[in-house]
Amino acid sequence: MADSEIFDVIIIGGSYAGLSAAMTLxxxxxxxxxxxxxxxxxxxxxxxxxxxxxxxxxxxxxxKNAKAQVLAYDTVTFHQDIAVSGEKTSHGFLIRTDSGKAFTARKLIFATGIKDIMPEMNGFAECWGISILHCPYCHGYEVKNEITGILANGDTAYHYARLIINWTKHLTLFTNGRSTLTQEQTDKLAANHIQIIENDIAELTHESGYLKEIVFNDKTRFRLKALYSRPAIEQHCPIPGQLGCELNEQGLLQVDMFQKTTVEGIYACGDNASPLRAVSHAVATGNIAGGMLNNAMTEEAF
Incomplete structure (x- = not known):
C-alpha cells in the first residue's frame, strides 16, 4: 500500500459502522x-x-467476523493506526496518522464513535458497560426484575425512570446531590413507587465490574445489581472539527438522512452522529453512508 495512492474513500474507524460502510463501498x-x-x-x-x-x-x-467478511473484498484495505489530522487538498482529503503515514482520498467517512467522560467516582469506569448500563434495549432483559438504580438528575433521570420501569419495578433514583427534578416529576416518580436518594456518592463497590453496593459519603450503603447512567460525551476524533464539520446541540456530528455532514464530501455514521448507541444502529447507518456516498460519486462521474 503506497502512501501516494489516492483512494476513493478513506473510512476512519473500523468498528461496526465503519466496516458496514466499507462492505457497501x-x-x-x-x-x-x-x-x-x-x-x-x-x-x-x-x-x-x-x-x-x-x-x-x-x-x-x-x-472479528465482520472484519473478515469485509476484507474478503480486494477493494478494501485495512490499516491499524490512529488518524491524527486531516486537511482539504486538490484531490480531496489528506489524512495523517500517528505512525507518520499520510493517505489521500476523494471522500471521507468518519465512523469514529464518541468518548464517554467518566465521572470521578471510584468504581464507575470499571463497571461501565458491564453492570453500569446506558441502554435498556441493549441490556435491560438481562437484568429484568433485579434491584436497579438510575444515576442521573433532572429530565434525564425522569426519562430513564419512565422507560426502565418497564423492565423492573425495583427501581431507585440516585441524584448524587440535590434533586433538580420538578415537583410534578417528583410526584410522578413517587406515584410509581420510585424512591429518590439525594445522598452524595463516595464509591461503587463491585467484583470484576459487577456492582455490589453504592457507598455514600455518610457511610450508608445500598445494594443493587444494575445501574443506568448516561455520562457526558465528546467526539472521539478531532479531525471532523479540523475540517469544519458542524456539531449539533448534543455534541454529535450534524448529518442529514443520508449521513452527509455539513462539509461536502464527508459523511459520518455510528455513535459519532447519533444518540442511538446500538450495534444494530451503527451497522445500519454505515450501510446508508456507504450506499449514499457511492450514489453521490456515480452522479459526479456520470
Missing part, C-alpha cells in the same frame, strides 16, 4: 481504506444484544 468497486486504532468503546462489554442473528454474542466476536 467495496462491493460497489470503490477503492477503500479503513484506518482503525483497534480500541472500540464497547471493548469491556461482555455481550451484545438486540441485534438479530448476533444476539448474545460478544462485541469482539461480531467485529
Amino acid at each position: 467495496g462491493r460497489a468497486l470503490r477503492n477503500v481504506l479503513i484506518i482503525d486504532s483497534g480500541a472500540p468503546c464497547n471493548r469491556q462489554t461482555p455481550h451484545s444484544h438486540n441485534f438479530i442473528t448476533q444476539d448474545g454474542e460478544t462485541p469482539a466476536a461480531i467485529a
